[in-house]
Amino acid sequence: MSVASIARYEIRRLLRDRALPVLLVLLLGLGAYAAWNGRAWVDQREAAIALIKQEEQQTKERSRAFVGKAPSVLPRAQPVLPPGAMAALSIGQADAYPYTADVVALGDPTQLLKHVWADIGNPAARAAGRFDLAFVIVFLLPLVILVVTHDLWSRERERGIAALVLSQPVSATRLLVVKLLARGLAVLLPALAIILALAIGAGAHSPAGLAVLALTVLLYGAFWLALALLIGCLARRTTEAAIAAGALWLLIVVMAPSLTLATVNLIAPPPSQMQFATEVKAMQSDIAKRQQREHANSVPLASSSSLIPDTVRQAYADRVAADRELAHLIASHAQAEAAHRQLLDRLGCCCRPWQRRTRLTESQARMPTARSTSSIRSTPSGRHEGCCTRPIWTVTRRRPLKSTTHCPASNTASTWASSGPVSWPILLP
Amino acid sequence: MLSAKSLVMEHGAHRALDDVSFEVRPGEIFCLLGANGAGKSTTIKLFLGFLKPTSGAAEVDGLSAQQRPQEVRRRLLYIPETVALYDELTGYENLDYFARLAGVEERSPARLKDALRSAGLATDAFGRRVGLYSKGMRQKVGIALAIVKEARALLLDEPTSGLDPTASAEFHELIVRQRDSGTAILMATHDLFRAREVATTIGLMQAGRLRRTLDASAITANDLENLYLEEMSRSA
Numbered sequence: 001m002s003v004a005s006i007a008r009y010e011i012r013r014l015l016r017d018r019a020l021p022v023l024l025v026l027l028l029g030l031g032a033y034a035a036w037n038g039r040a041w042v043d044q045r046e047a048a049i050a051l052i053k054q055e056e057q058q059t060k061e062r063s064r065a066f067v068g069k070a071p072s073v074l075p076r077a078q079p080v081l082p083p084g085a086m087a088a089l090s091i092g093q094a095d096a097y098p099y100t101a102d103v104v105a106l107g108d109p110t111q112l113l114k115h116v117w118a119d120i121g122n123p124a125a126r127a128a129g130r131f132d133l134a135f136v137i138v139f140l141l142p143l144v145i146l147v148v149t150h151d152l153w154s155r156e157r158e159r160g161i162a163a164l165v166l167s168q169p170v171s172a173t174r175l176l177v178v179k180l181l182a183r184g185l186a187v188l189l190p191a192l193a194i195i196l197a198l199a200i201g202a203g204a205h206s207p208a209g210l211a212v213l214a215l216t217v218l219l220y221g222a223f224w225l226a227l228a229l230l231i232g233c234l235a236r237r238t239t240e241a242a243i244a245a246g247a248l249w250l251l252i253v254v255m256a257p258s259l260t261l262a263t264v265n266l267i268a269p270p271p272s273q274m275q276f277a278t279e280v281k282a283m284q285s286d287i288a289k290r291q292q293r294e295h296a297n298s299v300p301l302a303s304s305s306s307l308i309p310d311t312v313r314q315a316y317a318d319r320v321a322a323d324r325e326l327a328h329l330i331a332s333h334a335q336a337e338a339a340h341r342q343l344l345d346r347l348g349c350c351c352r353p354w355q356r357r358t359r360l361t362e363s364q365a366r367m368p369t370a371r372s373t374s375s376i377r378s379t380p381s382g383r384h385e386g387c388c389t390r391p392i393w394t395v396t397r398r399r400p401l402k403s404t405t406h407c408p409a410s411n412t413a414s415t416w417a418s419s420g421p422v423s424w425p426i427l428l429p
Numbered sequence: 430m431l432s433a434k435s436l437v438m439e440h441g442a443h444r445a446l447d448d449v450s451f452e453v454r455p456g457e458i459f460c461l462l463g464a465n466g467a468g469k470s471t472t473i474k475l476f477l478g479f480l481k482p483t484s485g486a487a488e489v490d491g492l493s494a495q496q497r498p499q500e501v502r503r504r505l506l507y508i509p510e511t512v513a514l515y516d517e518l519t520g521y522e523n524l525d526y527f528a529r530l531a532g533v534e535e536r537s538p539a540r541l542k543d544a545l546r547s548a549g550l551a552t553d554a555f556g557r558r559v560g561l562y563s564k565g566m567r568q569k570v571g572i573a574l575a576i577v578k579e580a581r582a583l584l585l586d587e588p589t590s591g592l593d594p595t596a597s598a599e600f601h602e603l604i605v606r607q608r609d610s611g612t613a614i615l616m617a618t619h620d621l622f623r624a625r626e627v628a629t630t631i632g633l634m635q636a637g638r639l640r641r642t643l644d645a646s647a648i649t650a651n652d653l654e655n656l657y658l659e660e661m662s663r664s665a
Contacts, residue, residue, distance in 0.1 A: 005529045009518070016517040016558075160513035164571075167477050167507035167584075168530040169499040175530075 006175060007182035014148065014186050023144045023187075028194050030140060034133045035202035038088035041130065042203060045087075045099065049080045052100055076104045085206035089199055089213070090134035133198060137217060141191060142224045142249055148187045149228035150245035152180055154235040176232065184225040192217050260347055268343045271336040279329060287322045430455050430613035431476060431582050435485040438471055438637075445471045446482070447637040451630075455581070458604065458614040460624040460645070463634035464661060469617035472634075473584045476615065477507055489582055503532060506580035510587045512571035516560030520550060520570050523559055524577065531578045541577060548573035549599055565596030572603045575612070583607060585616040589623065601627050621657060625650050633660050 014020050056078045063076075081099040129135065153176060156162040166172060195217055196210060204210060227248055235241035295314070431453035438446035446468045453459040461469040474480045475487040478498030487494045489501045514523040521541060528536050545555055548569040559567065568588060575583055585604070589597040601623055608614055608627070618624050624631055628645040633656065640660045643653070 002529075005526075009515075009522070009526050012522075013515055013517040160509060160511060161515065163479075163509055164507065164513055164527065165530060166479070167502055167505065168527065169502040169532055170530050 003174075003178050006178045010179045010182040011186050014183055020148055020187065023147060024190050024194065027136070027140065027144055027191055028198075031133060031136045031194055031198045032201075034131050034136045035088065035198040037130055038091055038132045039202045041091045041094075041132075042083045042088045045083050049082055049099070052078055052080055076102075078102050086199070086204045086209040086213070088202035089132060089204055091130040091132045092134065093129050095130070133195065133202065137195060137220065139253055141195075141217070141221065142253060144191060145184070145187055145221055145224045146228060146245040146249060149180060149183050149225060150231055150241045151238040152176070152183065152228060152232035154232060154241040155238050158237050176229065180225060180229050180232070184221065184228075188218065188221040188225075191221070261344075264340065264343050264347065268340045269336075270340040271333050276329075276333045280326060283326060283329060284322060287325055288318075291318050291321070430490060431459070431615050432488040432491075433472065433475075433485070434488065436472065436475060436482050436487060437484040438468070438475065438480065439483045445637050446475075448485075449634075449637075449639045450485075451632055451639060451642060453582070453613045453615050453630075455611045455613050456608055457629040458608050458616060458627050459630045459632060460628035461615070461617045461632045461634055462619070462621060462624055462657060463617075466636075467634040468637040469634055470586050471637075473507070473586050473615065473617060476501075476582075476584055477505065478502065504581045505584055506531075506571070506575040506578055506582075507584045508568065508571040508575070508586070508588050510590050511564055512567040514559040514562075514567055514570060516558060519556050519558055520545060520562065520566070521555045523570055524573050527574050528577045531574070533577055533579075536577070541573075544573040544576040545570070547576055548603060563596075565592050565600065568592070568596075568600055569603070572600075572607070575607060580612065582613040582615070585614065585618075587617055587619065589618065589620060597623065621653055622650055625653050633657060635660055 059076070078100055087094075153162065156165065165175065192214060196214060199210060199213060204213070228245070231241050231244045231248070235244055433449050433451050436446050436449040437444070449468070449472060451459060461467075461472065463469055471480065472487075475482055476489060476494050478494040478501060481495050489504055492501050492504075494501045514520075515526070518526065521538075524541050524545060525536060528541065542552075542555060546552065550566060550569045550573065554562070554566060559570070562570075571588075583604070589600050592600060597620070604614060604616070605627055608629075616624075616628075625645055625648065631643045631645050631648075631653065632639050633641040633643070641656065643656070648656075
C-alpha cells in the first residue's frame with residue numbers, strides 16, 4: 001500500500017474527528033492573545049526608551065552650556081537596551097531586569113539601575129513570566145500534538161482494529177511511522193503557520209529570526225511526535241496512553257527545568273545575594289567610619305590641580321580604597337556565581353537564558369572614567385530575543401550595592417545601546 | 430490449503446495446544462468446536478503468524494505462517510468476533526482502505542461496491558459512517574473484503590457470536606457462497622447447529638487437544654450435541 005494512501009486516510013479520519021480543528025482554533029486564540037501581549041510590551045518598552053533618549057538629549061544640550069564655565073565636568077550616559085527584532089515573541093521575565101542604566105562618573109552606584117527598581121512590580125508575577133508566544137510554543141503546542149497523536153495505536157488495539165490491520169500483508173512499523181507522520185504534519189504545519197502569522201503580526205519581521213523560529217517549532221514538534229510514537233508502541237489502552245502523555249508533558253515541560261535547577265543548586269549552591277549585600281553594607285559602613293576618623297585626624301590633600309576640587313579628589317581616593325578592600329569579598333561572591341552558572345551551562349539547559357551569555361568587552365560597558373563601574377554580558381546575538389529562550393538581561397556588577405535590597409538584575413544581560421559615545425559632560429555637584 | 434501439523438503451543442507451564450493436526454482443502458469448511466479456552470483462537474492466531482508455536486507448523490498453501498507471514502497474509506482473510514473498522518470512515522472507505530492494505534490492485538469503485546452488494550450490505554449504507562453500523566453490517570464489510578481480496582482462505586473466529594438469528598443465517602449463507610467459490614474456511618464457533626449445517630468437517634477441541642474429527646454430512650445435530658457434551662464432560 002502506498003504511503004500516500006495511508007496518510008490520506010489518516011488525515012481524513014483526523015479531520016472527521018473534529019478534535020484537531022477545535023484544538024487549532026484554541027491555539028490560534030491563545031496565540032493571538034500572546035502575540036498581542038508581546039506587541040504591547042514591545043511598544044511600551046520602545047516608548048519608554050524614546051523618552052529616555054529624549055531626556056538624555058536634553059541633558060546633553062543643557063550640560064553643554066556649562067562647558068568652560070564650571071570648575072569641572074564629568075561624563076554621564078544613559079545606555080538603553082532596545083527590544084530585539086523577535087522580542088515580541090518572548091518577553092519572559094524581561095520586566096524584572098534592567099533595560100537602562102543611569103551611568104554617572106563617580107556617581108552613586110546604587111542609583112545605576114534605579115529605573116529598574118521603579119518598574120519591578122510583583123516579583124512573583126515577574127518570575128512566572130508573561131503569557132507570550134514562547135509560552136504557547138513551549139507549553140501548549142506539545143499538548144496539542146499529544147492530544148492528537150497519543151492514541152495513535154493504542155486506540156486501534158483497544159477497538160480490535162489492530163488485529164484486522166496486522167492480518168494484512170503490511171509492515172506494522174512502516175504503517176505506524178506513516179500514520180504518525182501524517183498526523184504530526186496535519187497538526188504541526190497548521191500550528192506552524194499560525195505561529196508564524198502571529199509572530200509576523202506581532203512585529204517579528206526578521207527573515208532569519210522567522211526561519212529559526214520555524215525550524216525550532218518543527219524540531220520541537222518532532223521531539224513530541226517521537227514521544228507520541230513511543231507511547232503508542234508501549235501503551236495497550238487509550239487511558240494508559242493519555243496518562244503517559246500527560247505525565248511526560250508534566251515531567252519534561254514543567255518539572256525537568258525545576259528539577260535541573262534544584263540539582264544545580266544542590267551541587268553548586270548560588271551565593272546568597274542577601275547575605276552578600278548585608279556583608280558588603282557592613283564592610284562599607286566600617287570603611288566609611290574609619291575613613292571619616294582618618295580624615296578628621298589628617299591634613300587635607302594638597303591640591304595639584306585647580307580644575308578638580310579637593311573634596312572630589314578625596315571622595316575618589318576614598319572610593320578607590322574602599323573598592324580595594326571590598327575586592328576579595330566581591331571576587332569570592334562572583335566565583336560562586338560563576339561556578340553555579342557553569343554547571344547550569346554544562347547541563348545544557350537549552351531553555352535557560354543564562355546559558356547563552358557571553359561577555360562583552362569591557363570597553364562596551366565601561367564609562368570613560370578611571371573606574372570600572374560594571375561589566376555587561378549579552379546573548380550571542382546581542383539582543384533580547386528569541387523563541388523558547390525566555391531571556392533575562394544581566395548586569396554583573398563589580399561594585400557592591402550600597403542598598404540592602406537585593407538587585408534582581410545582578411545576573412543578567414544583553415547589548416546595551418547608547419545614543420553615541422558616552423562622553424558628554426555634566427556639571428559636577 | 431490450511432494445514433496444522435502437530436501444533437504445540439505452551440505458555441510457561443500451561444499447554445494451550447497439544448499436538449493439533451488437521452487440514453482444510455479448498456472448498457471446505459472446517460469448524461472448530463469447543464469450550465472457552467479450548468485453543469480455537471490460538472490455532473487461528475498461529476495461522477495468522479501472530480503467535481509462534483512451541484513445535485509443529487501452521488501452513489497456508491505450503492507456506493509456513495511463522496517463516497513467511499507476509500506471503501501467508503496475502504492469501505488469508507481474518508474475520509474476528511467483531512470486525513473492528515474505523516468509525517470515522519464509511520463502509521466503502523473502510524473497504525477501500527483495507528483493500529489497499531491487503532495489496533489489492535483492482536479497486537475500482539464499481540468493484541468495491543459490487544463486493545459490498547454481494548456481501549449483503551444495503552446500497553444506502555455504503556456511504557454511511559461505520560460508527561452507525563450494526564455488528565452484522567460490519568461483518569458484511571469483512572466478507573466484502575474477502576471477496577475483493579480474493580482470499581484463498583478465511584479464518585473466522587466466532588464470527589456470528591452476538592448476531593441475531595437472521596443476521597447469523599445471512600452470514601452463514603455468505604460463508605457457504607465463499608466455500609462454493611473454492612475458498613478454504615477455518616471457523617471457530619460455539620454454534621453446534623450452524624456448524625453442522627455449513628461445515629464439511631467438524632473438530633471437537635478440549636483443553637488444547639483436537640479430540641475428534643467428524644464428517645459433518647454423516648452426523649445429525651442431536652448426535653453432534655451428544656458427542657460434544659460427552660467429550661467436554663469426559664475431559665472435565
